[in-house]
Amino acid sequence: MTAYLIKNVSVVGAAPTDLLIRDGVVAQAGPGLSAPDAVVVDADGLVALPGLVDLHTHLREPGREDAETVESGSRAAALGGYTAVCAMANTSPVADTAGVVEQVWRLGREAGLVDVQPIGAVTVGLAGERLAELGAMADSAARVRIFSDDGHCVADPKLMRRALEYVKAFDGIIAQHAEEPRLTEGAQMHEGEVSTRLGLTGWPAVAEEAIIARDVLLAEHVGSRLHVCHVSTAGSVEVLRQAKARGVRVTAEVTPHHLLLTDEVVGGRGELGSAAVAADWSPGASYDPVFKVNPPLRTAADVAALRAGLVEGVIDIVATDHAPHAVEDKECEWAYARPGMLGLETALSIALEVLGPQWDLIAERLSRAPARIAGLTGHGVDPAPGVPANLTLVDPAARRRIEPAELASRSRNTPYARMTLPGRIVATFLRGEATVLDGKAVK
Ligand SMILES: NC(=O)N[C@@H](CC(=O)O)C(=O)O
Numbered sequence: 416m417t418a419y420l421i422k423n424v425s426v427v428g429a430a431p432t433d434l435l436i437r438d439g440v441v442a443q444a445g446p447g448l449s450a451p452d453a454v455v456v457d458a459d460g461l462v463a464l465p466g467l468v469d470l471h472t473h474l475r476e477p478g479r480e481d482a483e484t485v486e487s488g489s490r491a492a493a494l495g496g497y498t499a500v501c502a503m504a505n506t507s508p509v510a511d512t513a514g515v516v517e518q519v520w521r522l523g524r525e526a527g528l529v530d531v532q533p534i535g536a537v538t539v540g541l542a543g544e545r546l547a548e549l550g551a552m553a554d555s556a557a558r559v560r561i562f563s564d565d566g567h568c569v570a571d572p573k574l575m576r577r578a579l580e581y582v583k584a585f586d587g588i589i590a591q592h593a594e595e596p597r598l599t600e601g602a603q604m605h606e607g608e609v610s611t612r613l614g615l616t617g618w619p620a621v622a623e624e625a626i627i628a629r630d631v632l633l634a635e636h637v638g639s640r641l642h643v644c645h646v647s648t649a650g651s652v653e654v655l656r657q658a659k660a661r662g663v664r665v666t667a668e669v670t671p672h673h674l675l676l677t678d679e680v681v682g683g684r685g686e687l688g689s690a691a692v693a694a695d696w697s698p699g700a701s702y703d704p705v706f707k708v709n710p711p712l713r714t715a716a717d718v719a720a721l722r723a724g725l726v727e728g729v730i731d732i733v734a735t736d737h738a739p740h741a742v743e744d745k746e747c748e749w750a751y752a753r754p755g756m757l758g759l760e761t762a763l764s765i766a767l768e769v770l771g772p773q774w775d776l777i778a779e780r781l782s783r784a785p786a787r788i789a790g791l792t793g794h795g796v797d798p799a800p801g802v803p804a805n806l807t808l809v810d811p812a813a814r815r816r817i818e819p820a821e822l823a824s825r826s827r828n829t830p831y832a833r834m835t836l837p838g839r840i841v842a843t844f845l846r847g848e849a850t851v852l853d854g855k856a857v858k
Pocket residue numbers: 473505565566567592707708709710736738739753754755756
């Protein structure tokens with residue numbers, strides 16, 4: 416196994432030092448290290464972070480391998496600085512049995528680029544009618560601990576209660592896609608001024624907030640763990656703040672796109688929260704389905720509340736909701752386009768843009784906290800002697816223009832096409848093996 420000597424790296428923003436990676440772990444840390452047998456990585460100006468952990472990734476295998484595979488999604492993840500991703504269950508067939516979650520888990524091991532931790536479906540076929548075999552998925556080789564019908568809301572309150580109660584036995588979590596389906600029938604974008612102007616059916620904020628309010632009460636009642644996927648409104652942050660203050664066992668995520676983009680882009684206007692990124696960028700034509708996503712892009716006030724909630728810790732983590740879609744499902748009329756956007760290869764750049772070089776906060780929200788929530792031991796731990804060598808090296812001074820054709824994902828639906836974003840992943844290591852070197856995937 417190749418040893419790596421990383422020279423002059425700032426570990427999570429600290430003064431430059433050296434790291435020796437050998438036999439899967441950080442063997443030594445300190446200035447002036449030498450190791451004649453090691454490959455030297457010149458990390459002048461680079462920041463080492465614990466490998467990023469994504470709690471919300473769509474890998475599309477089995478079923479839509481034209482849009483993404485476990486391998487292509489894993490490569491995109493490694494290039495984005497990730498060492499572990501949790502794969503959502505809305506595949507075809509749905510990951511609602513031990514067989515399917517074990518298949519995804521095995522494919523992840525074979526690709527060997529990141530640890531792929533399958534998420535199991537809550538209900539059979541995501542149909543919201545009866546509970547899937549949660550216990551069998553938990554006991555399987557994939558050791559599933561997070562269950563989600565993501566893409567769909569577990570709307571039936573009795574079923575949601577049962578699911579929360581069931582997973583309590585093994586300290587599992589229900590990750591909810593909070594969307595009251597009766598309030599979003601036919602919805603195409605955020606309900607507000609822009610939807611009125613464009614004449615599109617709206618997805619009101621209350622459709623999300625009502626489910627979160629209900630679910631924190633259910634989780635409180637049964638004493639179980641709830642995780643809220645892709646929080647998108649200021650009102651949701653408020654509901655979560657109150658629940659956390661009462662001690663409810665709830666965690667929440669926000670996506671990079673909900674931290675940067677607003678519903679204005681649907682109408683072809685800029686309105687980015689960030690002047691630097693917006694300088695040479697405009698969303699182009701109106702009704703570009705690349706901006707169609709669930710939950711929808713919201714208002715500038717929502718973006719501000721999400722950023723504040725993330726800094727404060729009311730929102731625990733950034734999760735990508737990486738949602739690859741084939742060209743024919745995305746480059747069509749707005750109403751027929753599938754919702755969802757790519758995220759893995761750009762998440763760190765968006766976090767850097769939104770949070771600035773607050774490395775400890777970035778490490779917490781993109782690595783340590785998601786690893787803790789998912790129970791992924793060996794991930795989310797700052798590089799130090801004896802720690803498994805799951806880490807990534809970031810060049811904070813680099814700026815790169817996003818070109819969809821250059822992404823490793825099989826799909827092209829990035830909302831950041833032609834934007835110039837800060838930060839570049841230079842190298843990523845999974846248990847001491849380089850998955851990315853010089854900004855390129857090793858395999
Ligand atoms: N976010 C999306 O708009 N789409 C996701 C499903 C989901 O996360 O709800 C997808 O699977 O494409």
